[in-house]
Amino acid sequence: MPAAVDPRLLRAFVAVAEELHFTRAAARLYVAQQALSRDVRRLERELGAELFLRTTRQVTLTADGVRLLPHARRVLAAQDELLAAFASSAQARPLLVDLNSPGLVTGRRVLHRARELAPDCELMARYESGLTGAAEQVLSGRLDASFGRFAGLDPALRSGLAQQPVRYEPMAVVLPEDHRLAGLPEVPVAALAGETVYAGAGNPRTLEWTDLALRLFEEYGVRLAPALPLAVGDEEFERMMAKTRHPVLAVVDFPALPRTVRRPLVDPVPLSPVSLVWRKGLVHPALDGLRRAAGEVAEAEGWLRRPAGSWIPAADDRTMTAGRGGAPRRP
Template structure:
């Protein structure tokens, strides 16, 4: 079994189309088909069900695919190791983040990594809320993710606090409390709330519900939105109000205002999460940069 055969197999398995796979590999379709047939003969199995309209993995092909991925992961780790010996840091780190909630924390990290390690690529994945981010780390789809604490995760998932932001309330600009310097959360007990989905395990939602219960009520949620900035947009549209961390006060859309909450603050704790089982030397380098630019807050 040759590396070029595995490259051909992975391309067809991911594209499920010989033409697209050939274009991806910059090959003609006929040599690609010949390479796949040769691999099937060597293995003694059929890897793809082919028809004039579709291509699908057979059970044998599906069994081979994760092992093929691991071969290329090991090759990449080998390349990283050889560069590390000479002091160079090279490779890709896949980073998940939620969006607007990370507008203060993501840019300092990406800028610092780009300055210090110009050969490191950060593959940024937006719309990743805490529970989904943790699952992707456990599965190996993400190397690093911006999350909220506390985490419900396996022991292999490590995290570090990088910022603490008190919750406030986003109100439509014509709300009766919109011009107040502070708002009692209890005064919002009869309001319609917009928040992130419960199923996503969002730290923002959990912190908001905790604050409302502390104020003597459970919020009436009328709309669930994954994107935090779209939550603010719906507030501006008059759909409801939203509890949000004060980090977004500078990016409120027109038609909405951010008002701090009166009394003891409820904090949204921002963190970075990663797997201790991830052997990537590039991830370790990025974490070291994060330690420098985002020290643990007091």
Template sequence: MELRQLRYFVTVAEELHFGKAAERLDIVQPAVSQQVARLERELGLRLFDRSSRRVALTGDGERMLREARAVLAAADRATTVAGELAAGQAGVFRIGTSPGLRDRLERGLAVLRSSSPGIEIKLSSRPPAEQLQALRSGELDVAFIRGAVTSRSLRAIPLWDEPLSVLVPAEYRSGGELKLIDLAELPLRLPPRSDDAALHATIHAACRTAGFDPVPGRPIDSLDDAIVEMTNGSPAWTVLYGAGCKAPEGALWMGPLTPALTVPGHLIVAADRSPLCLDALTQAFS
């Protein structure tokens, strides 16, 4: 199935006449008929009732018309945003990133590249506060940040909920589930608050709800170093995004808490970015 076939189908559905559709598309009528027939064969559906006097949509055709219009609108939006991005800074699209977003970035950038193969991508990993300042100054085009963002000059579009996993000494996972209150006496180690305020806010609020304030542990500058320390005489617990972490088997356990915790993830852009561009970015990176 090709976008061209969908465009031909939508045009015929709007005109209910193959000849008028061909005129509107500025191509010959046989080409329209052939592509619509090919689309019907590929879908295994009859989209039109045809006779010598009239052309009418079938029930399947009416349903497909809605879907085809949605697909074409998304393609047009992706083309538009790619054009907007390519018009600035010689086609460089500058993205502020956070740890653990590789899969989302790869999916979204693949969508944008399909519409504008020549676009150049520049990724910049930095603390959230620095990302926001770079957006305000124009140094970044967009940023992906976890947690709430409030700023008149910026717009935050919720895109996803990031699951959190806990990393603890294996003996703390003795039962069928692990609750926060089970960790009340164990030091909590997190990255510096300036590097991840959203994680700090989420965990401390959850601990207070569970009825305790966590024992403060040393900040984590390197997760790998912290894992070595936690398995060699410095027991503690920490919280990570997602579920990807290499830890020594038997020494540490990683998994969800009960109840589960999440942090909202946002696409951050300048407040004056065009709605069409926002739609395309949201669809690409959701």
């Protein structure tokens, strides 16, 4: 017998015991079904007892499962009381949510919906420009959540973080208005061959974005612009882009820059995988609202449906689909 039982495993057991359906229980806990099944199997191993009878048609409790259920409920009730005793201090502290950059749509839409779902909590926006930089802040407790490409983080950062897929965001290129490709309604990726495209090289806070650009362009003969002095603020970024005249790799909702045009990339349609990312073990009354908002907005907007002919690195495909509890999709 184990010296102690992880309350997370008990919570997984109770959810399945009450729903008698793994898919519904996973949705109730905001976890992938595979992860829920792993937790239940781990609890069964630790207790040395089979808790459920599973068939293709139904899930039922065994005698040991029936015996465990009231004990598990009491343990979880005690844990909830303990957390509630400290909830007032958490309630007083705002949830700090990094949106990467002003003007980007994905994180802002989720945050606005979360404020509606958790009106008694304060959710405050922050802007750290990239997930790599924000992840370090999240792990240290200076931020609570961020958005971005989770698979692009160093494994040492990922190990302390949890993620929920939010969007496959189509990518675009921002061009000077007199650029040779500016007249096209869409820009084929191959048409950028020979160009030098800015994708944040040298910015230590956006390493995941630069890596995504390298993976996209490596077979098309597109060079990445060398590191530039770190531009802080929209005005400085616009000045540097006007000075270098490099096309800028962006997403379709990237805010407009003066004297530029934004064109979606096609053939293939490259996707920027966006997840909501937070610190493992974070307890805050607004976090549930933020996660619910991410799921609601993604569902309403179809953000997690991949368009035909799209491109995404294999590692990102695995990370995003695992976060949703499915097998990797092929468009």
